[in-house]
Amino acid sequence: MSAKQLSVFIENRQGRLGEVLSVLKNNEVNLLSLSLADTTEYGILRLIVSYPEKGKECLTKAGFSCMLADVLVVKIPHRTGALQEILECVSDKVSVEYAYGLSTDKADACVVLKVSDIKTARDVLSQNGIETLSTDEIDKL
């Protein structure tokens, strides 16, 4: 399974991040994970949310540049080296563009991976018995 990531372009201007969050809140879109890649000029906010399509729609209406992209959300056990093992089994097939964590109340953690070829990565992971989650599944964690 793959999940939808919602990303938003934000200028480095005071209150801009808050504006994004309040638009999502007002539209009852729940935030599951957040990562901010920033430069001195602007930032790219990457989000995993409960309703990605709805999130995109309301942010676009509010004047933000945003897009949806397919990402892999991988469950990883809480032990040393777990993430490294996962990356190792995909690394010779696809390249990882970026990654960030997603926390759950369960014993396992999750990591969000943006890869160059999502289908190949997913196949490799499932052959190795590693589970990837859909947006719905993440929401239920």
Place this chain on the structure above:
Amino acid sequence: MIWNKEMECASREEMRKLQSKRLVELVRYVYERVPFYRQKMENAGVRPEDIKGVDDIAKLPFTTKDDLRDNYPFGLFAVPQRDIVRIHASSGTTGKATVVGYTQNDLDVWAECVARCMTMANVGKDDIIQIAYGYGLFTGGLGAHSGAEKVGATVVPMSTGNSKKLTTMMVDFGATAIACTPSYLLHISEVLREEKLLDKIKLKSAVCGAEPWTEKMRGEIENRLGVKAYDIYGLSEVMGPGVACDCEFHAGLHVCEDHFYPEIIDAKTLTPVADGETGELVFTTLTKEGIPLIRYRTKDLTSITREKCECGRTSARISRFKGRSDDMLIIRGVNVFPSQVESALVDVEEVTPHYLMIVDRVNNLDTLEIQVEIDEKYYTDEIRGIEKITKKIAHVIQQALGISAKITLVSPFALKRSEGKAVHVIDNRKYD
């Protein structure tokens, strides 16, 4: 010292007579040689014989920068290419350059005019002058150069861009004069201060121009460097630097009136205004052979006085510039029109055509930031994708303006759209 007493101190009647004679000749000259002027005069119903002197000048049609652009590159030249010995160019309103050509005589007149200015600025044989205007298509470097040579100064052609070398040579050579933009000179004073060289310089005169500046900046320059700073004016279409300059009394800029006939007009009604009243400066080039201009609208706002100056010169003086009647900006000495940015952005599909130029002065150097709205379709969630767009815009802007700008991408609709004319420029530079 006065370089050319005969011309600079002529009585008003003598000068008027000379200007009238030259104007009559000029009108016949362009009517015969430049189809553009002949057509324009025919459209206005004026024949060369209708112009009997400067009192008749208002009968002639105006010439604008657009006319120069429309006749790009050589359409307004009055002599064949074999008689043109030099070309200069400045940026036009929509990317196309404004091209001017000089005959040998034009270059001689130019050097003569700059020599008058250098003399006003107390620069002569005993001086070592660093010319720190750009050399090249821009008229600043070569223009100031030839006049400084003509007065017999020792000329050091520095050009721009290497402040360290400039300050080192200033000290090592014992330079007594410098010609550059006032903001660059303030920057140089900072460099000198940082290098602890301020007490080692021998500078006494600064010939500053190519951008608007104020009395306050003059005071700042004079205090920091212990020099006298003079204001030299010119524009490449008319000639280049040296059209006018101020003397030690700083009571307006003396115009080289025997070569450039000045008028001040109301920019809206296009009718002449009285001496002392502010309006747009218009020049007619009385002696130019290569590309003579009839009533060229400079778009610079100023006023004129024809009273005798304390320095003894009788030439007409124009006051410090009070602004522009169009939207041209001068950034780091380069003419920039917002329309150039607009037409450059049209070629970049990743952004909308909305933009905002923010001009500022940081550490005495002009800065330009251009905010551009990213087109939603091209938004990407990867930093390097955004960087690629920014770089692409920076490149087309550099190509279009000839100066670099900091590009800032903003969200769609982040830039304000107003009902009427959109605000495209915020100029934070303080002129007073």
